[in-house]
Amino acid sequence: MGAEVIYGKQLATEIREDMKQEAAELREKGIIPGLTVVLIGDDPASLSYVRGKQKASEKIGLASNLIELPENTSEVELLDLIGQLNQDGEVHGILVQLPLPDHIDDQKVIEAIEPQKDVDGFHPINIGRMMTGQDTFYPCTPYGILVMLKRARIALEGRHVVIIGRSNLVGKPVGQLLLNEHATVTHCHSRTENLQHHTRHADIVIVAVGKPAFITGDDIKEGAVVIDVGVNRVDGKLTGDVDFDSVKEKASHVTPVPKGVGPMTITMLLSNTIQAAKSIHNVT
Missing domain, CATH: 3.40.50.10860 (Leucine Dehydrogenase, chain A, domain 1)
Structure with missing residues (x-):
């Protein structure tokens, strides 16, 4: 039957409509x-x-x-x-x-950058707040991934998530956000031995390594959720870190590249900016 494709672009459009209303209400003030x-x-x-x-x-x-x-x-x-x-x-x-x-x-x-204006969510104070489960600005791509998973009604609590990539921009923070949701998180990277052993046991695989078609259908279990964060250019075309065609046949959900995670990153940046304005002006 094939996987359900989670289109971040469509989701981002819906969220931005709500944000437009929120911005209009702030303008009135x-x-x-x-x-x-x-x-x-x-x-x-x-x-x-x-x-x-x-x-x-x-x-x-x-x-x-x-x-x-x-x-x-x-x-x-x-x-x-x-x-x-x-x-x-x-x-x-x-x-x-x-x-x-x-x-x-x-x-x-x-x-x-002042932590209260750090809408990218990278300041050590905001990262520390995220680590300890406090309300703060989350890094935009990880935050977008979390929102995508929730909007697709994918259960996170108790699920095994394997993250491939350990960058400060995506890999580490997305792992922390999912830990905060009570998922069990395994971080894999370039020095992980027997990577396939980990990916084949994962309920959710998040790939952020910058290598085209790095993960294929053979690397995942039946019914896994696969989130592709990669952005690569091959023969002039944008492509992700996941071999979309083979993964789509085996996964329950998969994100495409383009029109997947990318639009959600910008959406979360705008959301953080609105929250920053509300916080600075003490608007609830």
Whole structure:
């Protein structure tokens, strides 16, 4: 029969309609949620992604500001800019597009952003709050995955989740969010021995390794849920880390690439920005 395909794009559209209403209600109170994105250099992929964020922000009624800086911007200049944005009352969310040029320390930049304006959810204070199950800004891709699973009514409590990839952006935080939902979580990575042994015993497999067709139908058990976080370009086409066709025949649910996890990432960023505006202005 084949798997049910979870289209993040469709889900994101539904969620953004609700957010549009929320943004309109805030506007009536004189609050316009504002997101400022800082982009250094002229990487076409980053620019395209950032423009997508801007367009989505404006569609739901957020104030969107893009600050483009040259590749040779110094770390001191960037940190000074972040300091100014931290003090700006009209800026509720600050996002510095990663990756940064080699001469700038990513971690220093992340830690310079005020935690209450850290809509990417990467500040150590927000990560710590997530680890201890407190209300905070969650990293956008992991948060999007969690919302997708819940909206698809996939049970998480007591289920065995195998995550392939241990990055600070996706692998580690998505594992923590699912632990918070009482799932049993196994983290696998490039040095894991006998990877297939783990994936074949998983109820839910989340793949974030950046290797096309890394997971196939042979690697999962019948009826598993497979979430593909990979974004790769093969012969000019976007593709994920999962061999979609073979996995679709065996899984109960699977996400496609494109139109899967990606649209949910931007949606959660916008959601975090609205929550930041409400928090800063003490709106419940």
